[in-house]
Amino acid sequence: MISRTQPGRLRTRLVTSGPGWLLAAPAVLWLLVFSVIPIGLMAAMSFWKSTIFGTHPDFVFDNYKRVFSSSLYIGQLLRTLRIAISTTIISLVVSFPIALLLARLKGPWKSTFVLLLFVPFWSSYVVRTFVWLPILGRNGVINDALIALGVIDQPLDILLYNQGAVLLGLVYVFTLFMTLPIYVTLDKLDPALLEAANDLGARPLQTLLRVIVPLSLPGVMSGSVMVFLLSVGAYVTPQLLGGSSSLMFGNIIASQFLSDNNWAFGSALAVTMMVVVMAVLSVLGRFVGLQQGLSGSSG
Amino acid sequence: MSMVSATTDFPRPAATTRAPRAARNPWKAAVVIYAAAFYCFLYGPIAIIALLSFNKSEVTGLPFLGATTHWYHVVFSRPDLMAALFNSISLGLLSGAMATTIAFLLGLAFRRGFFGQRVVLGLVLLPILMPGIIGGIVLLIFFGYLGIRPGLYSTVLVAHVNWVLPFVFLTLNARLQGLDRAMEEAAADLGARTHQVMWRVVLPIIRPALIATLLFSFSLSFDEFIRTLFVIGYDRTIPVVFWIAIVERLSPELPAMAVITVLISTAGSLLGFAFSARSRIKNS
Numbered sequence: 001m002i003s004r005t006q007p008g009r010l011r012t013r014l015v016t017s018g019p020g021w022l023l024a025a026p027a028v029l030w031l032l033v034f035s036v037i038p039i040g041l042m043a044a045m046s047f048w049k050s051t052i053f054g055t056h057p058d059f060v061f062d063n064y065k066r067v068f069s070s071s072l073y074i075g076q077l078l079r080t081l082r083i084a085i086s087t088t089i090i091s092l093v094v095s096f097p098i099a100l101l102l103a104r105l106k107g108p109w110k111s112t113f114v115l116l117l118f119v120p121f122w123s124s125y126v127v128r129t130f131v132w133l134p135i136l137g138r139n140g141v142i143n144d145a146l147i148a149l150g151v152i153d154q155p156l157d158i159l160l161y162n163q164g165a166v167l168l169g170l171v172y173v174f175t176l177f178m179t180l181p182i183y184v185t186l187d188k189l190d191p192a193l194l195e196a197a198n199d200l201g202a203r204p205l206q207t208l209l210r211v212i213v214p215l216s217l218p219g220v221m222s223g224s225v226m227v228f229l230l231s232v233g234a235y236v237t238p239q240l241l242g243g244s245s246s247l248m249f250g251n252i253i254a255s256q257f258l259s260d261n262n263w264a265f266g267s268a269l270a271v272t273m274m275v276v277v278m279a280v281l282s283v284l285g286r287f288v289g290l291q292q293g294l295s296g297s298s299g
Numbered sequence: 300m301s302m303v304s305a306t307t308d309f310p311r312p313a314a315t316t317r318a319p320r321a322a323r324n325p326w327k328a329a330v331v332i333y334a335a336a337f338y339c340f341l342y343g344p345i346a347i348i349a350l351l352s353f354n355k356s357e358v359t360g361l362p363f364l365g366a367t368t369h370w371y372h373v374v375f376s377r378p379d380l381m382a383a384l385f386n387s388i389s390l391g392l393l394s395g396a397m398a399t400t401i402a403f404l405l406g407l408a409f410r411r412g413f414f415g416q417r418v419v420l421g422l423v424l425l426p427i428l429m430p431g432i433i434g435g436i437v438l439l440i441f442f443g444y445l446g447i448r449p450g451l452y453s454t455v456l457v458a459h460v461n462w463v464l465p466f467v468f469l470t471l472n473a474r475l476q477g478l479d480r481a482m483e484e485a486a487a488d489l490g491a492r493t494h495q496v497m498w499r500v501v502l503p504i505i506r507p508a509l510i511a512t513l514l515f516s517f518s519l520s521f522d523e524f525i526r527t528l529f530v531i532g533y534d535r536t537i538p539v540v541f542w543i544a545i546v547e548r549l550s551p552e553l554p555a556m557a558v559i560t561v562l563i564s565t566a567g568s569l570l571g572f573a574f575s576a577r578s579r580i581k582n583s
Contacts, residue, residue, distance in 0.1 A: 023408035038441035233430020
C-alpha cells in the first residue's frame with residue numbers, strides 16, 4: 001500500500017522526500033491531544049468517584065460493580081446488541097439485491113442510480129429520522145391514509161414509539177453503509193468467472209449462491225461492521241422513534257452526561273460499550289476490509 | 300459523503316460490457332421491481348416531507364389544506380435559525396480546511412513512509428470505528444476536566460475536525476498514492492526547487508481532489524450532530540437547532556427546515572461529486 005522510497009531516489013528533491021515525521025507531525029499532534037488523551041481520560045474516569053459535589057480522581061471499581069451487578073444495564077446492553085444485529089441483518093437483506101443490480105447495470109443508468117443511492121444519505125440523519133414522525137405518528141400520513149381508505153376507524157398507535165419503529169429508522173438511516181461496500185466488491189467481480197460458471201453448466205441460482213455470494217463476502221463483512229458500529233451507538237433514532245421501553249445503550253450513556261451528571265458512571269458505561277463493540281468486531285474481525293469499503297480503492 | 304468518490308474509482312475491465320445474460324434473466328423482473336420499491340423507500344419519506352413543507356395546515360401532517368410558502372418565510376425570518384445556519388456553514392468550511400490541511404500533509408508523509416505509520420493510520424480511522432456518542436463524550440470529559448468552556452470555534456471545531464479527518468484522509472491519500480512520482484522527479488531534474496515542485500506540479504494536479512474533499516467534509520460537518528451535542532454549550536448549529544425543535548414540540552415549520560437543510564447538504568455533496576469526477580479525469 002505504501003510505496004517505500006528506494007535509496008537511489010533520495011537524491012532527487014521530491015516534495016515527499018522531506019522527513020516523513022515532520023509532515024506527519026500536525027496529524028500526530030492533533031490525534032494525540034484530541035483523541036488519545038481524551039479516550040485515556042475517559043478510561044481513567046471510569047474508576048473515579050462521582051458524588052453530588054462532583055467527580056473526583058480515585059481508583060475504585062464501584063462504577064463497574066454498578067454496571068454488572070444489576071440486570072438493568074446488562075439487559076439494556078444485550079437489547080442494544082440485538083437491535084444492532086437485527087439492523088445489520090435487515091440492511092444486508094435489503095441491500096444485497098440492489099448492490100447486485102447496480103453492479104450489473106451499464107453506462108449512464110449505472111451512474112445515475114448509484115448517484116441516486118447516495119443523495120438521501122448526504123442529508124443529516126437527524127432530518128432523515130425526523131421524516132418518519134409525521135408519517136408514522138398518530139395524526140401521521142399513514143394513519144390518515146388508512147382512515148381515508150376506510151381500513152381503520154381509529155388511528156393506530158402501534159406505528160411509532162416501539163422497537164419496530166427503531167429498526168425501521170435505523171435501517172433507513174444506515175443501509176447505504178451496507179449497500180456501498182457490497183456494490184464495490186460485486187462491481188469488481190470478473191465477468192469471466194460468471195461466464196465460466198455458466199459454461200460449466202451452473203444454473204443462475206447456483207451461480208448466485210456458489211460464485212457471486214462467496215466472492216461478495218469481503219463487501220458483506222465491511223458493510224456489516226459499518227452498520228453494526230453505527231447502529232450499536234445509536235442515540236437519535238431510539239430517542240425520537242422509540243418508546244421508553246426501546247431506548248438503547250447510547251441513550252443511557254448520554255443521560256449520565258446530559259441529565260444525571262454522573263460522569264464517572266457514564267464513563268464506565270461507555271468503556272463497557274467500547275469493550276463489547278471491540279469484542280464483537282474482533283469476532284467479525286476484518287478491519288482491512290473496512291478501509292477498502294470506505295475509500296473504495298486499494299489506495 | 301466522501302465515499303462517493305469511491306464508486307467509480309477503480310478501472311473497469313472492458314469485459315464488463317458483456318455480462319452473461321443467462322445468469323441474470325430469470326431474476327431480472329423480480330430485481331427490477333425490488334429496485335423500484337427500494338428507491339421508493341429511500342425517497343418516499345423525503346418526498347412526503349417536501350410536500351408537507353408547503354401545506355397550509357398549522358399541524359405537521361395531512362390533510363393537505365392548500366399550497367403555501369409561508370413556512371419557508373417563517374424559517375428565513377427566525378434570527379436564531381439564521382444564526383445557526385451561519386454557524387454551521389462557517390464550521391463546515393473551517394473544519395474542512397483544517398482537516399484537509401492536516402490530512403494532505405499526512406498523506407505526503409505516508410507516501411514517503413515513516414516510523415509508526417500503521418499506528419497513526421489506526422488512530423486516524425478511529426473516529427469511524429468508535430460510536431459517535433463516545434466520540435462526543437470523550438471530548439466533553441476532556442474539555443470539562445481542563446475547564447475549557449464549550450464554544451463553537453473551540454470545542455465544537457475540534458469535534459468536527461476529529462469527525463471529518465478520517466474521511467478526508469482516506470480520499471486524499473488514495474489520490475496522493477495514485478500521483479505519478481515521475482512528474483515530481485521530472486520537475487526536480489529540470490531544476491525546480493522543492494516548493495516549486497509543490498506549488499506548480501503537485502498542487503495543480505490534485506487541486507480538484509482537494510476541492511472535492513473540502514466540499515465533502517463541509518457536508519459531513521454540516522450534518523454532524525451527536526458529537527456536537529455534547530460539546531456545544533449554548534451555541535447552536537443547524538442539526539442541534541433542529542433536534543431541539545423536534546424534542547420540544549413538532550412545530551409546523553419543521554418540514555420546511557428539513558427541506559432547506561437537505562438542499563444545502565445535497566448541493567455541497569453534488570459539487571464535491573462533480574469535482575471528484577474531474578480529478579479522476581485529470582489523473583487518468
